[in-house]
Amino acid sequence: MLPPYHPGMDEEREPAIPSPGGRIVVAAADVGAHSTHLLVAATSGHRLEPLLDISDILALGAVVDREGFLPAAARAGLVATLGRYADAARELGASEIAFIGTEPMRIAADAARIVAEVEGATGVPLHVLGHEEEGRLSLLGVTAGAPLEVELLVADIGGGSTELVFAGPAGPVRTHGLSLGAARLTELLVSHDPPTPGELDTLRREADRVLAAAPDGAPRIGVLVGGTGSNLAKVAGPDAPRRALTGDVLAALVAAVCDAPAEEVAARLGIRSTRARVLPAGAAIVAALAARYRLPGLLVRDEGIREGAVLALARAGRGWRDRLDRLAHGWNQ
Secondary structure, eight states: OOOOOOOOOOSSOOOOOOOGGGOEEEEEEEEOSSEEEEEEEEEETTEEEEEEEEEEEOOHHHHHHHHSSOOHHHHHHHHHHHHHHHHHHHHTTOSEEEEEEOHHHHHOTTHHHHHHHHHHHHSOOEEEOOHHHHHHHHHHHHHTTOOOSSOEEEEEEOSSOEEEEEEOSSSOOEEEEESOOHHHHHHHHOOSSSOOHHHHHHHHHHHHHHHTTSOOOOOSEEEEESHHHHHHHHHHOTTSGGGEEEHHHHHHHHHHHSSSOHHHHHHHHTSOHHHHHHHHHHHHHHHHHHHHTTOSEEEEOSOOHHHHHHHHHHHHGGGTTTTHHHHTTOOOO
C-alpha cells in the first residue's frame, strides 16, 4: 500500500481562501483527450469531501488528431458541457472554479479560440497546462499536499498522453510527458473489435518503444491515477490485491475485455463501450511502465489531477498556477 503521509513543514505557507469554519467549496474540471470530468468538493486542510463527480465522453483527442483543431460543432459541445459544469458547481456553492485543458488543448491549432469561447460563455478561465503542471497536479491529488516517505512514480495515462511524475522525500519533483495515450494508441493501431492477438502485440511493442525514451528512475512504488487506471481496476475486480495491477492481473483483464466486441464487454462489466475499446491499449501502457521501472505492478488511486486542482485552488486561490511547484511539495495544516 502507499506509505503514510504527514503534514509538510514549509517555511512559507500559502494563504488559504477565507471561509467560515475553514471549509472551502471549489470545483475543477479537466478537458482530456477521451473525457471531460468535473469534481466539486469541500476542502479543509488536507481533507477533501466530494460533493459532485461527473464526466462526459467527448473524445476531443481523436478530433484534434484527425483535424488539427476543433471544428465548430465540437467547440460548441465542449462549451455547452463546461457551461453545465459551471452551473452545477455554483449551485453547490463553489467559491472558485477552474477548467483545465490537457493534451488535446495543448496541440489544437485553435486553442486560443477555444479558451476565449469557454471563458466568454461560462465566466471561468480554461487553463491549458503543460506536461509539468499536469504532472504536479496529479502528484498533489495523490499526496493530498503532504510529503512522501519513499521514492514514488505517479503515472496518469490519459487518452492522448501519459504524464510521469517522480517524487520523494528529498530533491525536486521531476515530470515528463509522453505522447502515448490509450485512445491515441487505439486509433493508430487497432482496427478490429475486439483487437486481434497481433494488434495486442503491436500495442505492447509500441508502448515499450515510447517508454524506452522516458527518464530513468528507481521508484519503490508506482501509482496509477486517472480514468484508465480506475477502469482497469474496475475490470480487474475487488479480488485484485490492494487494487494493484500486476502482470498476472493485467493479462487476465486484457483477456476479459478482448473476448467480445466492446459493446458486449461494456454491458457485462458495467463500463462505457468507448472506454472498453481503449482499455487494451491502457493495459499495454501499464505493463510497459512496470517493465521500464522494474515494478511488480502499479497501485491504482482514484485521486488525481482534479483532486490536485481542487486542493491547489482551495489553498492558493486564483494564483494557484503560479504557486504549483511549491504546493506540490506539501504544506502545514
